[in-house]
Amino acid sequence: MRRSKAAVSVEVRQVIGALCRLLAATGLHAVPAPETFRRAKFGGGLEVEDQFWQLLTSILQSTGIVPCEAFNQLEGVSKHRKLVAAGLWQTGYHADWVSGGEGGEGGQGGRFSSRDLLLALGWLLATGTLEKLLTHRVQQMDNILLTPIPVNPQLSSELQLHSASLRKLQWLIGSLKYQGQILLSMQEERTRLLHAVLFAILQTSVSSPDQSSTVLREECVCVQQLCDLLEAYLNWKQVENVFWTWMDSVVDCHLTDPVVEKPTHAPNGITRVCHHGNRGLEKFEDMILRLPRGQKGQRRGRGDAEDRGERGERLQGGSDTSSLPPLLSSLPSLPTLPQVYRAKLQTEKPIKRGFRPAEVPHSWPETPDELPSSQATQLLLHAEALLLERRDRQRLANRIQLQEMVGKLDELVLIPP
Amino acid sequence: MAVTSASDEFSLAVTTNMSLLSVVEQAIKSCKAEQARIKDSIQLYREILHTVTPQPNTDCEESDSADDAAAADTDVSPGEKEDIELLEQALEKALWVRTGTGPSKKGSNKQCAPRKETKEGMQAFAASKGNQTTTRSTSKSASLARKEHKRPAGIVHHQPARKSQQAVSASGCVDPGQLHTSAFHSKNKTNRGNVLSGNDLGRAAAISMPSSNNTAPVSHTAESGAPCLPQQNGTASDQTAQWRSLRRKQNRLWDKVAASQRKPVPGRSHFMERIRATFPKDWPCGSPDQTRALVDRLTHQGYDLIQHCQTQELVAKQTPETATEPGGKTLERWQMTAAELQNFAGQVKQEWEAWDRWRPEGGCLCPTRANSVWANGMVAPLPPTITYTTEAELRELEKLRMRVALLQQKMHLEQLSSIVPGPGCPDVSVLRDVYSLLGEGGQRFPAIVLDSEPD
Numbered sequence: 001m002r003r004s005k006a007a008v009s010v011e012v013r014q015v016i017g018a019l020c021r022l023l024a025a026t027g028l029h030a031v032p033a034p035e036t037f038r039r040a041k042f043g044g045g046l047e048v049e050d051q052f053w054q055l056l057t058s059i060l061q062s063t064g065i066v067p068c069e070a071f072n073q074l075e076g077v078s079k080h081r082k083l084v085a086a087g088l089w090q091t092g093y094h095a096d097w098v099s100g101g102e103g104g105e106g107g108q109g110g111r112f113s114s115r116d117l118l119l120a121l122g123w124l125l126a127t128g129t130l131e132k133l134l135t136h137r138v139q140q141m142d143n144i145l146l147t148p149i150p151v152n153p154q155l156s157s158e159l160q161l162h163s164a165s166l167r168k169l170q171w172l173i174g175s176l177k178y179q180g181q182i183l184l185s186m187q188e189e190r191t192r193l194l195h196a197v198l199f200a201i202l203q204t205s206v207s208s209p210d211q212s213s214t215v216l217r218e219e220c221v222c223v224q225q226l227c228d229l230l231e232a233y234l235n236w237k238q239v240e241n242v243f244w245t246w247m248d249s250v251v252d253c254h255l256t257d258p259v260v261e262k263p264t265h266a267p268n269g270i271t272r273v274c275h276h277g278n279r280g281l282e283k284f285e286d287m288i289l290r291l292p293r294g295q296k297g298q299r300r301g302r303g304d305a306e307d308r309g310e311r312g313e314r315l316q317g318g319s320d321t322s323s324l325p326p327l328l329s330s331l332p333s334l335p336t337l338p339q340v341y342r343a344k345l346q347t348e349k350p351i352k353r354g355f356r357p358a359e360v361p362h363s364w365p366e367t368p369d370e371l372p373s374s375q376a377t378q379l380l381l382h383a384e385a386l387l388l389e390r391r392d393r394q395r396l397a398n399r400i401q402l403q404e405m406v407g408k409l410d411e412l413v414l415i416p417p
Numbered sequence: 418m419a420v421t422s423a424s425d426e427f428s429l430a431v432t433t434n435m436s437l438l439s440v441v442e443q444a445i446k447s448c449k450a451e452q453a454r455i456k457d458s459i460q461l462y463r464e465i466l467h468t469v470t471p472q473p474n475t476d477c478e479e480s481d482s483a484d485d486a487a488a489a490d491t492d493v494s495p496g497e498k499e500d501i502e503l504l505e506q507a508l509e510k511a512l513w514v515r516t517g518t519g520p521s522k523k524g525s526n527k528q529c530a531p532r533k534e535t536k537e538g539m540q541a542f543a544a545s546k547g548n549q550t551t552t553r554s555t556s557k558s559a560s561l562a563r564k565e566h567k568r569p570a571g572i573v574h575h576q577p578a579r580k581s582q583q584a585v586s587a588s589g590c591v592d593p594g595q596l597h598t599s600a601f602h603s604k605n606k607t608n609r610g611n612v613l614s615g616n617d618l619g620r621a622a623a624i625s626m627p628s629s630n631n632t633a634p635v636s637h638t639a640e641s642g643a644p645c646l647p648q649q650n651g652t653a654s655d656q657t658a659q660w661r662s663l664r665r666k667q668n669r670l671w672d673k674v675a676a677s678q679r680k681p682v683p684g685r686s687h688f689m690e691r692i693r694a695t696f697p698k699d700w701p702c703g704s705p706d707q708t709r710a711l712v713d714r715l716t717h718q719g720y721d722l723i724q725h726c727q728t729q730e731l732v733a734k735q736t737p738e739t740a741t742e743p744g745g746k747t748l749e750r751w752q753m754t755a756a757e758l759q760n761f762a763g764q765v766k767q768e769w770e771a772w773d774r775w776r777p778e779g780g781c782l783c784p785t786r787a788n789s790v791w792a793n794g795m796v797a798p799l800p801p802t803i804t805y806t807t808e809a810e811l812r813e814l815e816k817l818r819m820r821v822a823l824l825q826q827k828m829h830l831e832q833l834s835s836i837v838p839g840p841g842c843p844d845v846s847v848l849r850d851v852y853s854l855l856g857e858g859g860q861r862f863p864a865i866v867l868d869s870e871p872d
Contacts, residue, residue, distance in 0.1 A: 067781060085777040092704030094696040098777065119692065126689045127704070131678075131798040138800065143461055145800065146815070149451060149822040165438055166850045172441040173830070173859055179448035180823045184816065186455045191815040193462035195808045200469050201664045212656050215464040220656065223663040230670035237677045244684025251691050281769060284712050287719035288762050291755045292726045325757050331718050340800040342671065343811060369675035373805035373814050380817040387824045390721065391858075394831065397728045399856035400735060406848060406865070413868045414852070417861035 013038070015242045019125075022232040023055075025225075026133040027140070028062065030054035041250050043113035052117035053080040059124060060087035063132040084120070093123045115254055122247045130233075137229060139340055141222045144197060148339040198345040334383055344370075444826055469657050671802070678798055701771045708768050715762055722758065726751050831855070 016034040023031045032051040040048050057080050060066045066087040085098045097112050098120075139145060399416065406414040693700075701708070729748060805811045845865050853862045 082778055089775065089777050090705055090781075092706075093692075094700055094775070122688060123692055126685050126692075128798055135799055143458070146803075146818075149819060150447060166847060166854075169438055169441065170850065170854065170859060172438060172445065173854070176441060176445050176448065176827075176830075179445055179452070180826075183448055183452060183455070183823070184819055186452055186459070187815055187819045188812060190455050190459050190462070191812050192808070193459060193466065195811050196466055197462050197469075200466060201661055201668075203661070213464060213468045215461065216468045216656055216660055219465065220660050220663055223660070223667055227663060227667050227670055230667065230674055234670065234673055234677060237674075237680075240682055241684040244682070244688050247688050248684075248691065251688070255695075280709060280712055280716075281766075284716050284719075284762070284766070284769075287716050287723070288759060288766075290723050291719060291759055292723065292752055293755075325761055331722065331754060333714065333718055342800050342802045344668065344802050344804045345811075346804045346806050369678055369799070370802045370804060373803050373810045376803050377810070377814055377817060380814070380821055384817065384821050384824060387821065387828060390724070391824070391828050391831065393724060393728045394828075395856050395858060397724070397731055399852070400731045402848075402852050402856060411867055411869050412845065412848075413866045414848075415864040415866060416852075417857065417863050 009038075011242060012246050015239045015246070018232070018236050018239055019243060022130070022229075022236045023059075023133070025229040025232045026062075026130075026137045028055070028058050028133070030058045037118065040114040040118040041253060043115055045114070048114045049117060052114055052121065053084065056080075056084045056087070056117065056121060056124070059121075059129060059133065060084060062136055063129055064136070065090050065129075065132075088120055088123070091124065091127050091129075093120060095120065115250060118250055119247075119254060122250070126244075130236075134229065134233060135340065138226065141226050141229075142342075143219065143222070144194060144343075146194075146341050146343055194343070195345070198343065202345060202347060332386055334386055441830060444830065469660065675799065675802060699771065700775075701768045703768075705772045705776075708765065708772055711765055712769060715758065715765060719758055719762070722751065722755055726755070827858075831858070 013034050016037045020031050020034055030051070032048075032055060036044070036048055036051055039045075040052060060083060066083055088095070088098050095116060097116055139147070403414055403416070406412055726748070729751070803814065805814070845867075849862060849865050853859055856863075
């Protein structure tokens with residue numbers, strides 16, 4: 001590091017400028033100036049804090065990390081604080097002021113400054129928020145992406161059949177099937193047209209169509225913005241490391257401050273219920289309870305207090321739930337497919353990447369950025385097969401149970417189709 | 418999960434709960450919403466294609482016709498002439514069928530028309546296959562054109578036959594008076610197939626302009642040769658070229674961005690480590706998002722396992738003779754897996770609760786479908802790219818995607834229904850309906866027979 005301090009700081013400012021340009025290109029409105037970042041490092045005061053509150057709030061809202069509806073009733077500063085606190089927790093961040101006091105001051109006795117906000121921003125950037133912002137923006141602007149198919153209803157509690165409404169139910173289910181078929185055929189049409197568009201992009205014709213259209217003009221504008229965004233991202237990626245070095249120095253500053261005693265346990269033991277009502281956990285526990293028991297005897301899913309205490313100890317050492325135990329991981333699980341993807345038409349022969357053709361992937365590979373459609377198709381076929389198998393099993397179970405039921409009735413005989 | 422085990426009572430309950438209906442209605446609504454979205458994209462793509470690819474000009478009143486007309490004749494190769502004759506004949510037949518008049522009159526009428534005229538006629542016929550309004554026909558013809566465009570050149574000889582079939586089945590009403598003056602814009606030179614007039618026939622123009630008559634400006638019938646339309650709008654072609662180059666640039670940039678993802682960023686991981694070091698001791702690893710994805714996945718796997726075991730038990734009960742060793746081993750394996758799942762689930766639950774202790778107001782740990790979290794808990798950084806080489810691949814991919822989504826939807830609904838035993842004797846038709854709904858997916862019905870003979 002022989003360069004003078006001035007040179008270093010100039011470089012840092014440029015890098016932060018690149019970051020700000022990138023953030024602005026993703027459509028965020030509240031991006032502070034690079035100078036503000038530097039001021040934040042040394043505790044810039046309320047004005048700087050304010051700008052960072054705005055920035056963090058808008059980042060968390062755009063990426064959908066925080067469901068907006070939970071905060072609609074709040075206003076003003078406290079809204080920012082609560083929203084940002086929730087969002088940071090959601091990404092696994094801890095700081096005194098996040099889980100600490102709920103009053104206007106924030107932080108229990110520690111000194112809260114804009115540096116904390118800067119560190120929080122750094123954490124968000126480090127955990128992939130930039131990519132989320134980019135994805136979000138690309139989805140907004142790009143018309144030829146392939147998007148998810150959101151046809152699944154959200155409710156997941158068990159419901160019961162009412163005999164009088166059976167007819168209507170049958171009719172509705174038939175109608176649903178019909179809608180599904182319409183969807184399939186419309187999808188086919190769209191795919192055809194999409195291919196035509198992708199093909200048209202690759203054409204090198206010099207012909208002159210006579211019509212201009214507003215649609216194309218708008219398209220050009222959007223695509224131009226997209227290109228700007230992607231370029232900004234590439235620029236950022238090239239100089240990213242300088243930013244992280246600088247953030248390291250911010251951490252240094254933060255740590256050399258008089259540190260407040262870190263709480264080793266949560267401030268309050270009350271577990272609040274989220275606005276969904278802890279449904280996910282209930283379902284989970286229900287599932288555990290219904291698991292078939294081995295011959296070893298009953299073992300309750302909800303551990304006793306001692307069990308929990310013991311496991312709590314182990315947890316402190318960091319229980320590793322990141323990898324599944326062997327038998328579990330051999331259970332067929334539905335491959336989750338990416339929600340959004342981009343289709344690329346390749347006209348030249350694709351380069352083999354050492355991928356053994358005999359190897360059929362059963363799950364989405366670790367971090368692929370590019371995949372041949374044959375592989376994706378395999379995954380989907382596999383998923384379909386799994387689903388069909390599950391469905392048939394369910395139907396078989398239903399049939400058997402119903403037959404049993406009817407069998408117990410006198411005078412009635414069920415003849416299956 | 419769908420049929421809870423019968424207790425001593427074994428009749429069907431009649432419970433009042435309309436929610437299942439509303440769930441299905443919701444599903445239908447979301448299907449319709451998706452249809453609207455797809456329709457919008459289709460519209461958009463059609464517009465883009467219409468603008469970007471050369472079209473026979475429908476609105477162009479200019480007639481550079483005369484010269485082109487002369488030139489056009491010489492451009493037609495003998496082979497094409499043959500095709501055209503064949504097509505002409507076929508179309509004559511079509512006319513007879515349609516208008517119900519005898520062959521002689523129409524034939525002579527047709528024959529005295531100039532060659533190009535019949536080409537227009539063929540266009541008209543081909544176009545009339547679709548629809549009759551001007552505006553819609555151009556978009557339709559765009560899609561038709563796309564269809565033809567992709568066919569390899571070799572089959573252009575088959576096209577006359579196909580066209581005649583299409584003409585015969587054409588729903589539009591074709592009138593010789595309607596053989597009109599569509600400008601016949603040539604395809605560009607770089608068109609992949611050998612550009613032949615047969616191909617161009619696919620590019621139907623709008624039909625509903627009544628023709629002045631057969632000698633009307635025939636313009637732009639040059640095939641595989643000069644681009645005949647004058648560049649009335651220089652900016653238009655610029656726009657197309659601009660769009661193309663922008664899109665290509667975007668593709669290149671995207672590839673670079675994806676490549677940049679593969680490079681590790683040591684500074685970033687170092688920073689994360691340092692921040693993590695400031696967290697309290699019992700802070701769980703990962704993030705709430707990962708935990709909730711894990712909970713979701715385990716829940717599904719658990720239910721799957723339960724269903725497996727249940728079904729196996731039921732089947733074993735029904736056919737006790739087959740419940741031999743192999744069945745026993747599988748059951749044991751399931752039980753081991755279940756035990757493992759239970760253990761692991763316990764750990765995950767601990768983690769969940771740890772997160773919950775620190776949770777601020779507004780944080781949520783419920784699994785939502787909105788997460789773009791993969792099965793292994795990793796967050797998808799950017800939309801991946803799927804490369805394909807032929808259109809069929811893309812179509813199959815999309816079709817499968819839709820099928821899987823619809824299948825998931827259906828299964829979700831099937832899982833929601835349950836039968837609860839209750840007092841009273843069930844209605845026979847209800848039994849039958851429920852059986853078909855839950856046992857056969859609503860596709861087939863059993864027969865329930867009253868057996869009132871004393872045994």
